[in-house]
Amino acid sequence: MIDRLDGRLIELLAREPRIGVLEASRRLGVARGTVQARLDRLQSQGVIRGFGPDVDPAALGYPVTAFATLEIKQGQGADVRTHLASVPEVLELHTTTGHGDMLCRLVARSNADLQRVIDRVVGFEGIVRASTAIVMENPVPLRIIPLVQQASED
């Protein structure tokens, strides 16, 4: 899928995102056209979705993160999805196997504010039960480099 040069390129971009194609080619020791071609390929293959700004919710005034497991009434899935998508504090939503039916990531301005967010999330026809886990620490922030390295060594 991706080779070592792709892996090194992604690593480099992850470490110094504002780097340009020219500078990247210098660091990797290959021609500029090569880097450009690799980048184009990685993007058109969907390996690299984009270079969106990485925004810190805490810096926006939402320092509290929580995960909520939701149990959904049969057949209400679509409505619940629509409802959750309309709540700005819902950063992510997954439907899952297992005890709960959905798992979502929430942020809030404070622990007290989290209550308001949860009320808004679960205050909806179709959600039977919710259990929330508040995040205390984040020892491993969302990362991709180790996986890229592993993938590039095949």
Add this chain to the structure above:
Amino acid sequence: MIDRLDGRLIELLAREPRIGVLEASRRLGVARGTVQARLDRLQSQGVIRGFGPDVDPAALGYPVTAFATLEIKQGQGADVRTHLASVPEVLELHTTTGHGDMLCRLVARSNADLQRVIDRVVGFEGIVRASTAIVMENPVPLRIIPLVQQASED
């Protein structure tokens, strides 16, 4: 914390990440120096952490995502964190309140491969119990724009 112009700038960058400062200033209808100053401020304040490449694990050959809730033996937290950080398929790790002690996001090459990953994750002194939820759908992929909009309207 951030005003409407900041919000519009972040939205624009999220929508068209490879846009430059000059083009952004044209779209927003302000001077180039203003955009440059706003960007510098947002970055130095930590609102924008960076512009890392958004890599799709599925495109790397890891189409299966799961969340594992781990229960940890008292006093083993530090060792478990170190262990989990060494597993490339662990994309994210949080310590939480609630029933479990930790929550982690995993990826795997297949459902069968997920078993291998889970074995590697939980096959460690200090992890008492693990329960896994496999992700089926992702109706709301990790997003920040709605929150940015809300934050910029205060």
Add this chain to the structure above:
DNA sequence: GATTTCACTGGGCATTATGCATAGAGGCGG
């Protein structure tokens, strides 16, 4: 063994963006 295919190289060139500096206008609180 010969040939085609493909990625990479290295170069050139016009266009465009960047970093940096400066001067002036407008709003706002002391």
Add this chain to the structure above:
DNA sequence: CCGCCTCTATGCATAATGCCCAGTGAAATC
């Protein structure tokens, strides 16, 4: 009224980009 700050508008030297092409080497195909 004054100082402070932000935004505007501009200029300029430097650097990067997009696009082009001819040549090279290696691997795959015939």
